[in-house]
Amino acid sequence: MTILLWTWPFGDRFTLNHCEKSGEDQGCFFTADHNYYLTANAVIFHHRDVCQSKKQMPQIARPPEQYWVWFNLESPSHSPNLGFMDNLINLTMSYRSDSDIFTPYGWLVKNNINQNFTIPKKTLLAAWVVSNWNPSSKRVKYYQKLKKHMQIDVYGRQRMFLPRKGMQETLSRYKFYFAFENSQHRDYITEKLWRNALLSGAVPVVLGPPRENYEKFIPQDSFIHVDDFPSPKGLADYLHELDKDKERYEQYFKWRAKLWPIAVKHPWRSHYCKACKGLKEAPAYRTMPSLVTWYT
Structure with missing residues (x-):
């Protein structure tokens, strides 16, 4: 499974394909190279990096059945233009416990x-x-x-x-x-x-x-x-x-x-690593009509 990071979150670069938990990224290949767009199984969009204009999103048609994943760790108060994503997103990835891919800031063991x-x-x-x-x-x-x-x-x-x-x-x-x-x-x-x-x-x-x-x-x-x-x-x-x-x-x-x-010790890497397991266990392909309704 190929997973494309459409942007580095806030421009922060980190090592890909090097998850801390053994086997967490098994069967997945992460890349930030847009040349993989047409063959990627999923594209992860970090909200704050693409929310200002549709020109920040892909400008060519989405390949059939490709998952678009909305990733955001900011609260609704600091997440502008949520309506921008209506009818575009297939999976959510955030600190919200009801996200498709749950990426909390911390947890207890x-x-x-x-x-x-x-x-x-x-x-x-x-x-x-x-x-x-x-x-x-x-x-x-x-x-x-x-x-x-x-x-x-x-x-x-x-x-x-x-x-x-x-x-x-x-x-x-x-x-x-x-x-x-x-x-x-x-x-x-x-x-x-x-x-x-x-x-x-x-x-x-x-x-x-x-x-x-x-x-x-x-x-x-x-x-x-x-x-x-x-x-x-x-x-x-x-x-x-x-x-x-x-x-x-x-x-x-x-x-x-x-x-x-x-x-999480290496937050960005840890969060993106969770996407591999989340995508392999993803529900049936569907598109969210409104992020605003769910997130706010």
Whole structure:
């Protein structure tokens, strides 16, 4: 099976045909060479690279039964021109759990044996890493109220510097990490939770979809949701309580005796590798009349 990447996602190049899981790409050949278009079994379109104009899509007829796969890791709020894809797409590939090809930002795996998780040494209270600072966003508005009641160290563009190589080590020193999403949508739970919080060994304080949505993916006692509190002050008061109560704080790590968080190490490669298995197990050939109806 030949799978054509119509564009490199955001121009980021990576090694093809070198999947991390043994056999994950068995029977598939990945290429970014458009000369394979007429013989490819499937073409993957990264939404943000083709959504501005139909001229960014193939300009010659689609070969019969060729799958067109829509790939997107951005939320609906940051996915312009979805109507552009009406009656063009055969399969979806995204963080949404009901995608044809599910490509989450992270997931949990079971430990083979029960073992105690060693909580990293904590010397600081709370951190937040943010690159897209939008004053009108829900997360920035919430932070502006929350910071009146507690100390929060903010890293990112035009704020405290956080080296990428030492990021997890730095964040591991904090008791809490604010995994605030840039927009609130079903299943939109990103590396802010998986890598910045869970892999760093900080308790995530989340702002995103409702609590029940998070509980589809992580235990209910593994995180704190801002919606659990009537106000930012209520949240701050609770975090201060946990800060002073070692036993209650450590309850947020009990689940780690049985489960371990995974965040993809080489994201683009990992996501595209999932396409091989997904395409081999694809449902009967059909075309989606409207991405907007499904995705938003």
